[in-house]
Amino acid sequence: PQRMPEQSAVEAAFRYLPAEQRSGVGGDWFDVIPLSGARVALVVGDVVGHGIHAAATMGRLRAAVQTLADVDLAPDELLTRLDDLVLRLSAESGADTEPSGAEAAGDIGATCLYAVYDPVSRRCSMALAGHPPPAVVGPDGTAEFLDVPVGPPLGLGGLPFESMDVTLQEGSLLALYTDGLIHSGHRDLGDGLEALREALAVPTGTLDSLCDHVVHKLLPEGPADDAALLLVRPRALDARRVAVWDVEADPAEVARIRSNAGRALAEWGLEDAAFVTELVVSELVTNAIRYGDTPIQLRLIHDRGLICEVSDSSSTAPHLRRARVFDEGGRGLLLVAQLTERWGTRQTAAGKTIWCEQTLAAAGGPLLSLEGTAAI
CATH class of the missing domain: 3.30.565.10 (Histidine kinase-like ATPase, C-terminal domain)
Known part of the structure; x- marks a missing residue:
């Protein structure tokens, strides 16, 4: 999205860094979607690959998530429906793929994190489909990764997803991201997660300045893969x-x-x-x-x-x-x-x-x- 929708549940800031800077699009996406009952859905997803094929698939998956969110499905059920859609897209694309294609359009896969935050109770329900875990910065400034059950990536089919509920404390911060932010050629996944944890723990004032700080620390030379970062500060409804x-x-x-x-x-x-x-x-x-x-x-x-x-x-x-x-x-x-x-x-x-x-x-x-x- 070019701008955040009007809602009261969270304050949000984001950075989107496509690998192909000229086109300005990639296979990663994120969303903040207002729901009924003053709640909000938080979404971050990553389509395998980058470029025009990944961007086209990303657009279809993002539209599907927005539609399913409007039905108000629980996070685990929404990912199950999205998994079915990826399977259908893979079947359709596989039938039309030319052997000489630069990208195997039939090999569609994606990861996704879907969360629903309720500002009345401060409860956040979330589920993962092969996606890196979200990070929470506590009121004392310490950052940690939530132990959310990780379901399979989208497109495998037949495997269950599981939701987990957490209570977000006063003054906390939630960070959602894609693996392009933490993984690079000179750094493995574990080192990337540790670098992200350290970057989030640095007090910077505003969410925008924290976004800039995290991107500068983790991707000083720019992204090798599409990368997205969504920072949200949960609010409580009086x-x-x-x-x-x-x-x-x-x-x-x-x-x-x-x-x-x-x-x-x-x-x-x-x-x-x-x-x-x-x-x-x-x-x-x-x-x-x-x-x-x-x-x-x-x-x-x-x-x-x-x-x-x-x-x-x-x-x-x-x-x-x-x-x-x-x-x-x-x-x-x-x-x-x-x-x-x-x-x-x-x-x-x-x-x-x-x-x-x-x-x-x-x-x-x-x-x-x-x-x-x-x-x-």
Whole structure:
């Protein structure tokens, strides 16, 4: 990406160094992708080889990751889907490869790191597909590599990936990178990791200056292979901007929950959003009581927008349908979709969450804090 998307979960800086400087493109990629619930996805990937073939494959894989991230898959499941895609691309490219080709287009392989960070709980879930481990710089300035289970590179097929959850402390820093940054002709992988650890531990002030310092220390003569570096400083969403209520499976609960939501908006100074929010809360909570399973929970998050989430233990995903004139129901989600900026659903370990988000053009910016917050 040429610039970072607007989001509140992390502060980010990056450097991208293609091996072929003239073309300005390579087989490495990275992304910062806003997700529902104020969360963010962090991605770094590396396609085998460099040049135009690697860049073309990289573009397809990057688009696939963005699409799968929008579905809100867990990191291990997303890498499984991406592995299937690489297998298909390899099969298609292999059938069209000419024997005289300079690069064997059929030998498509890639590595990837996919992580999801939640600024409410400070939890980060991540999975690796043959990729170097991420590094964490603690509040005391010491750097270490996370012991994330390393799955197979993309394109092998049939082998599992495993996610790992970590809590990122206040004042910590997360470094994601590709092997072009740490591996060179005069340095093996172990020495490269140690050089990266030492470079990250040097206090430099801003993330941009730290990016420059790391690149200068590890690649003083420029990259021999494509290299990418993504540094992120996680933020915590102030607990005062999060409201949570448990909901009993009783239609009478809807009025109580709607009233609670209205009071929370008044405390946040968002009275102008009360009408739409109370209507959306009524629809989503009613649907959860009628069609979902207990336990049911409502969560409001005041971030850059106003996020409403209703969770229950049923894994059945809802879908929009057009109600007929004399139908007495079937308009709830359509109403939510029309009244809010965007909406969706994501699977959770305990069931599913239906969410929607309103824009708050007149509201102030999100109240963020780097102080430690309790998990909700």
